[in-house]
Every structure is written in structure tokens, then in C-alpha cells.
Amino acid sequence: MNIRLFKPSLGTEELEAVKDAFERSWVGLGPKVNEFEEKWAEFVGAKLAIGVNSATAALHLALAAFRFPEGKKVLVPSLTFSATASAILYNRLIPVFVDSDPVTLGMDLEDMKRKYTEDVVAVIPVHYAGHPVPMEKLMPWAGEYGLKVVEDCAHTSGALYKGKALGTWGDIGCYSFEEKKLMTTGDGGMMVTNDPELFKDVKAMRWVGIDKDNWKTAQAYVDANHDALHWFYELNVLGYKYNMNDLAASIGLQQLKKLPAMNARRSQIIQQYLDGLKDVESVKPLLPYEPDNYVYQMFGIRAEKRDELMIYLKSKGIATGCHYTPLSIQPLFRQWGFNCPFIEEEANKFITLPLHAELTDDEISYIIGIIRSYKY
Numbered sequence: 001m002n003i004r005l006f007k008p009s010l011g012t013e014e015l016e017a018v019k020d021a022f023e024r025s026w027v028g029l030g031p032k033v034n035e036f037e038e039k040w041a042e043f044v045g046a047k048l049a050i051g052v053n054s055a056t057a058a059l060h061l062a063l064a065a066f067r068f069p070e071g072k073k074v075l076v077p078s079l080t081f082s083a084t085a086s087a088i089l090y091n092r093l094i095p096v097f098v099d100s101d102p103v104t105l106g107m108d109l110e111d112m113k114r115k116y117t118e119d120v121v122a123v124i125p126v127h128y129a130g131h132p133v134p135m136e137k138l139m140p141w142a143g144e145y146g147l148k149v150v151e152d153c154a155h156t157s158g159a160l161y162k163g164k165a166l167g168t169w170g171d172i173g174c175y176s177f178e179e180k181k182l183m184t185t186g187d188g189g190m191m192v193t194n195d196p197e198l199f200k201d202v203k204a205m206r207w208v209g210i211d212k213d214n215w216k217t218a219q220a221y222v223d224a225n226h227d228a229l230h231w232f233y234e235l236n237v238l239g240y241k242y243n244m245n246d247l248a249a250s251i252g253l254q255q256l257k258k259l260p261a262m263n264a265r266r267s268q269i270i271q272q273y274l275d276g277l278k279d280v281e282s283v284k285p286l287l288p289y290e291p292d293n294y295v296y297q298m299f300g301i302r303a304e305k306r307d308e309l310m311i312y313l314k315s316k317g318i319a320t321g322c323h324y325t326p327l328s329i330q331p332l333f334r335q336w337g338f339n340c341p342f343i344e345e346e347a348n349k350f351i352t353l354p355l356h357a358e359l360t361d362d363e364i365s366y367i368i369g370i371i372r373s374y375k376y
Contacts, residue, residue: 003363005319006180007356009262010251017250029207029243036249037190039256043158044165046173046192048199051244051252052206055154055176055189059087059124061205061242062150062172062191065198068093068121075115075123075147077107078328078340079347084124084152085327096120097328099340105287106133111340113141122148127166129323130156130182130296131287135169150174155297157182158263167192177248182263182297183255185248201237209239262357267291269359270299276368277301282376283309286350298323301371302349309374310351316370321352 021027033051041049052058063074070092076085078097088095099111105128112123123142125133135151142149149170157175159166167173177188193199204211210233244252270291277283286300300323303309310320326344328337338344353367 001317001363001366003318003354003359003367004356005321005352005354007358008179008184009258009357010184010255013254013257014251017254018247021246021250024246027247028245029212030246032246032249032253033244036244036252036256039253040175040190041192043256044167044173044192046165046168047194048196049190049192050199050202050206051249052189052191052242053244053248054083054178054187054242055152055174056083056087057206057240057242058174058176058189058191059083059150059152060090060240061202062174063087063091063093063122064205065172065202066122066148071119072121073117073119075107075112075120076327077124077126077128078326078337079105079128079324079343080126080152080327081154081324082327082330082332083154084126085333088124093121094119095327095333095336097326097333097337097340100128100343100346102342102346103288104131104133105129105343106131107138108342109134109137109141112138115339116145120145120147122150124150124152125170126152126154127156127159129287129298129300130159130294131289132156132159132161132166132294135164135166136162139169148172154178154181156295158259159293159295161294168194171195171198177252177255180297182266182295183252183259185244185252185255188244188248188252204237205239206242207239208241209235209237263295265357266296266355269355269364270296272361272364273299273353273368276365277371280372283371286352296355298352299355300350300352302346303351304349305376306349306351309371312374313351313367313370318367318370319354322347322350323352 037049073094085095101108151170151173153167154176175190177185283301328340
């Protein structure tokens with residue numbers, strides 16, 4: 001056996017979609033991006049979606065959209081990928097790391113409340129592995145203190161929480177289409193909102209300061225010869241090169257069609273893991289998985305002999321990982337860290353196991369059997 005940890009599920013449909021973009025000779029920011037944005041907004045029930053080249057870009061632009069004063073603070077979980085907190089630094093803001101709930105590993109709301117100060121302007125809940133943060137509790141508290149909420153949905157696409165899509169509870173939701181995620185565009189991301197006014201400058205911010213959709217509304221254009229001024233544009237905001245392109249969007253449109261089936265398969269696999277490992281006393285599920293209710297990008301376990309078990313699994317051809325080393329102990333963030341005692345210790349037990357839609361039942365049974373055979 002040689003079982004990959006993550007693997008994108010791509011087929012002939014994606015190849016044909018890319019071929020069509022080639023034949024149209026339009027592979028940059030174009031109509032397919034617009035189509036994908038419209039389809040995604042409809043899929044999650046948001047009023048507006050904007051495609052970008054990564055979830056990292058989405059998080060950066062989401063915070064930038066609020067134009068917070070430099071030096072203000074943002075509450076962020078320690079247990080997340082570096083991009084979540086890096087986006088705070090990109091905006092010259094200060095991260096305030098929040099410990100994890102011992103059961104769900106999502107943001108500990110009580111620790112979040114303890115670490116609030118008057119300098120805090122926003123909070124970034126991360127739906128870790130795909131398990132929802134209790135947004136029905138977080139949102140009223142954030143509203144009470146006037147905080148903006150940016151949801152990091154890199155680990156979930158298509159999940160409903162209490163009847164509402166994750167990513168649409170906060171002011172802005174950010175999704176990832178990187179190759180290991182629930183669906184992929186190779187690299188890519190999407191940001192959504194139900195307050196379109198928030199995004200009035202974001203299309204320009206994602207494309208070097210130029211809003212390609214709105215440049216023809218400029219007064220200098222409409223008052224003059226349209227044909228002669230087809231080149232006209234204005235720069236009103238500082239922009240970045242964060243746009244999605246039509247190649248990625250063409251793949252994304254096909255992946256979106258497949259997403260419900262891929263999510264269903266992932267849920268089946270997680271249930272097989274849960275059933276197969278439930279009586280192994282030395283390992284426990286990473287979090288309280290509810291595969292019938294939510295969509296998970298990762299499945300993992302907690303094990304006291306984490307390193308030894310990972311080496312054993314590797315010797316049997318099973319790839320594993322650890323998601324993540326808490327940011328509050330990383331050198332980059334050290335000056336704001338070492339303040340999340342639970343997760344800084346508990347993360348040493350985490351093992352991420354293979355999970356992707358193309359895992360076979362035989363492979364899952366093999367993984368479960370190897371874990372059960374280890375001498376704990």
C-alpha cells in the first residue's frame with residue numbers, strides 16, 4: 001500500500017473545461033471567473049462572491065476591506081494555518097491568539113472573551129477541520145462590542161450550521177480551493193458577503209487597483225467617444241495581484257458540480273474511521289465528528305504516542321500529518337504567543353489520517369487495521 005494523505009479528485013470534465021478556455025484564448029481574469037463567482041454565491045446563499053488566487057488573499061482582502069487603523073488587534077485561534085494570522089500582519093494589525101476548546105478544537109469562546117480589550121476590532125473564527133464554531137454564540141457577542149467577523153472556511157465548503165451556510169454568518173467568509181481542500185482549482189479562493197457595500201473596492205484591490213467590471217462607469221468615459229476610450233481606467237485604491245483566472249474558474253465550475261458527491265463520500269469514510277476505531281482505547285477522534293451534519297476536510301486522531309505511531313504508519317505505506325503546530329509557539333508570532341496553554345500542549349497528540357474522495361474501502365480498512373495492530 002502507498003496511501004496519500006490528501007488527493008484532489010479531477011477528471012475529464014476539468015480537462016475539457018480547461019481546453020475550452022484555451023480555445024477561447026482567454027485564460028486570465030475573464031467571464032469564467034464571473035460565472036464561478038455567481039455560482040458560488042448561489043451555492044452558499046450569499047449576495048456577492050469574489051474569486052481570488054488563494055484563501056490567503058481572501059483573508060488579507062477581507063481585513064483590508066474594513067480599513068482598520070494600524071496597530072489595532074484581531075482575535076484569532078492559535079490552532080490554524082499560518083495564513084489566518086499572517087493576514088493580520090499584512091494589514092499592520094496585531095494578532096491576539098485564542099486557545100482551543102478542548103473538545104471541538106475550535107476557538108474557545110471563553111478564552112476569546114477574556115482576551116478582548118478595547119483595541120480589538122475583529123475576530124476570525126476558524127472552522128477547524130470543518131467542525132463549526134458556535135456562531136450563534138459568537139455573533140451576538142461580537143455585535144455587542146462592535147467587532148467585525150471574518151470566517152475562515154478553508155476546511156469546509158457546502159456545510160450548513162443551524163440552517164445557514166458556514167461563511168455567511170460573519171461579515172465576510174473566506175474559502176480555499178487549494179489542491180488538498182474539499183474541491184480545488186489548483187490554487188484559489190473565494191470571499192463572500194451579504195453586505196455588498198463591504199466589497200465596493202475589493203474587485204479593484206484584487207487586480208492592481210483596477211475594477212475591470214466598473215471602469216466604463218467613469219464620467220470621463222461616458223461623456224466621450226466610447227470606442228476611443230475603451231482603454232480608460234482609474235486607480236483609486238491600493239491593489240494587489242490576487243485575481244482568480246479563467247483556467248482556475250473553469251476547473252472550479254466543474255468541481256462545484258461534483259462537490260456534493262465528494263462531500264458525501266468523505267462523510268462515509270469518516271464514519272468508517274469512527275466505527276473502526278471506536279474501541280481502540282489508546283486513540284481518540286481528533287474532535288466530535290458529525291459526518292451526517294457537517295463537511296470535513298480532515299480526519300484525525302489524538303494519540304499519546306503520536307510520533308511513534310506516525311513512524312509505524314509510514315512504515316506501512318500510510319501518509320500522515322499534523323495539523324497544526326500552534327501559531328502561538330511559532331518564532332514569527334512569538335512576541336504575541338505562549339498564551340494558549342491547552343493547545344500548545346495538546347497539539348503534540350494530533351495525527352491527521354488520509355482523507356479524500358478517492359480513498360477505497362479496502363484502503364480505509366487497511367489503515368484501520370494497521371492502527372489497531374500497533375502495540376500501544
